[in-house]
């Protein structure tokens with residue numbers, strides 16, 4: 065399909081190459097793959113209760129039901145019954161004990177989805193209940209941990225607090241978030257010859273699925289091929305948790321020698337998959353007379369759910385981002401990974417960073433309220449500058465924190481915004497506006513150094529067309545468009561000549577998941593390496609063909625071969641023909657490993673990030689104080705993209721991130737009952753931002769900077785950082801409430817739902 069590409073040769077389209085197919089319904093997702101003859105359908109039978117010992121399972125009636133082919137239990141697993149990615153603490157199918165509602169116990173395989181569904185009520189399990197814990201602090205008190213607690217520190221907080229002019233202590237709670245990717249989880253698998261298996265999956269981590277499927281089936285990895293065309297959204301929810309469905313269908317395919325498909329129903333997906341981690345935290349912040357933060361201490365209680373999943377890495381990023389965009393010379397931050405009886409929580413855009421940032425923003429806000437100043441006076445006084453040291457030892461270089469802050473204040477006229485808001489509030493008894501600033505500093509790289517590498521495979525075909533494979537998974541973020549730009553730019557050819565292939569473990573092996581905002585950087589750099597190898601061979605071929613000396617300089621500009629600055633008679637297609645007929649290798653494998661980064665977990669010090677992405681937002685909200693309903697009026701952002709390689713895609717990522725962050729902070733309310741059952745398990749009970757609730761105005765200004773060498777084409781990573789601007793919406797609303805009811809006592813407890821707003825507006829407790 066080329067109709068969505070501009071016809072003007074050599075133009076660099078910045079439009080997402082999937083756009084036309086998406087809006088016309090032609091893009092393929094797992095559920096769109098035409099099924100093969102004999103395809104069976106899998107469905108999980110999950111635990112009806114959140115914690116207990118399995119006494120008995122009776123599926124004899126289900127097994128006999130119409131259309132049911134097999135019911136798979138843990139004893140059918142030929143390899144290891146283990147899917148834990150970081151810590152081996154999660155069985156694919158529960159054997160003796162269950163730890164959360166919906167935890168998979170059996171897989172029903174039937175001739176149709178309906179037959180599988182109809183068999184569910186025919187299964188009975190007897191489970192002896194055990195106590196259920198859903199609160200991380202309760203888990204902490206009982207000593208239920210998923211992984212080791214960690215502390216990052218610099219300076220000496222105890223000494224520093226003694227020297228502070230002001231010290232404030234408080235608590236902050238932040239809830240989780242449902243990913244709500246448009247495409248639910250799913251996978252389709254079929255047996256190949258010699259017991260090999262191919263899996264089409266909606267996963268951000270094809271290699272993770274391959275590795276785990278091999279482990280569960282008792283296979284070497286090369287027997288499993290995972291192929292991903294694209295995802296209808298991932299947001300971290302498919303970094304690790306796409307694995308189990310893929311493994312289940314592979315297991316069923318292997319046992320039954322049939323194609324097997326499983327695409328989750330929306331409510332099933334919401335109920336049994338993990339989410340962003342809720343956190344509880346205690347904080348203490350100390351300031352000097354100029355509002356400089358001298359000391360900051362925080363303890364985080366991470367609600368990890370029932371298995372580790374990615375929680376250790378998520379918790380690590382909470383600590384990395386615990387001081388957000390601020391410098392503090394004395395910091396001690398500790399985090400506990402608490403085990404509860406909820407579905408295992410997992411990666412979600414920002415990966416623990418946003419939760420860490422919410423807590424220091426709460427601490428700053430509380431300090432400001434008690435000092436009767438604006439929070440942004442404290443924020444501004446502490447922005448990161450070059451030479452500052454993070455609590456984990458990395459030294460700040462090329463900080464854009466102050467530039468972004470100054471630019472957004474100047475460009476959108478902070479002083480006027482403030483005076484307009486106070487005029488408005490004086491003149492409107494029942495409508496109140498609020499404003500907050502939200503600076504963001506987000507570290508780019510997987511915090512696990514080992515994961516920061518990627519590979520790419522490029523073929524130039526004899527007609528001059530190009531096929532590109534990388535480890536990057538397209539999930540709507542536009543990475544395929546960026547990969548296309550990389551190859552087109554390096555070869556000097558039109559984008560229409562290049563095809564981005566599916567992400568496939570047989571073509572590109574040992575991939576890191578598409579995550580950590582790093583996909584375009586890592587895979588783009590690997591792709592650049594592969595393209596450059598071929599380009600260098602082509603330059604040599606051109607010199608021979610044109611009888612030029614070795615020292616001649618060859619470029620390919622707009623598909624024409626240019627030698628020492630002069631057009632030659634040779635074009636791309638002709639050069640490829642010459643190379644092909646003279647037996648030049650027209651394929652290459654590229655590799656990239658991020659330089660410099662390292663981290664020593666025994667000391668909790670190092671240089672974990674390749675670079676940082678900075679920005680500052682001003683968020684203005686308005687509350688209807690009779691009803692408690694609100695709107696986010698505007699979000700003004702100055703963001704450091706470096707040299708953006710694709711402004712349309714980067715803008716889309718920024719706007720999407722802002723809206724998703726605002727949703728998390730204001731309206732999306734995950735609710736579990738004490739039995740560990742998700743109450744907000746449908747779109748009627750879990751509210752996500754819609755067209756009516758997005759900010760009325762979003763302005764994103766691109767800060768004029770060069771960008772770091774380690775970003776692809778110096779274009780900074782953009783996936784996660786903008787989400788954190790949404791945190792400002794929480795404080796903006798809080799300020800609007802206080803404009804109406806200055807004595808309201810409002811706990812730092814996100815999200816700020818309309819119910820909470822209404823209660824705070826009429827709160828009568830004296831602070």
Ligand code: LUZ
Pocket residue numbers: 300303374377381411414415509510511512579580581
């Ligand atoms: N995934 C991961 C991530 O495995 N490590 C990370 O550091 C990370 N950061 C953000 C999002 N996903």
Ligand code: MOS
Pocket residue numbers: 268299300301303411412413414415578579580581784
């Ligand atoms: Mo992620 S939170 O899969 O970058």
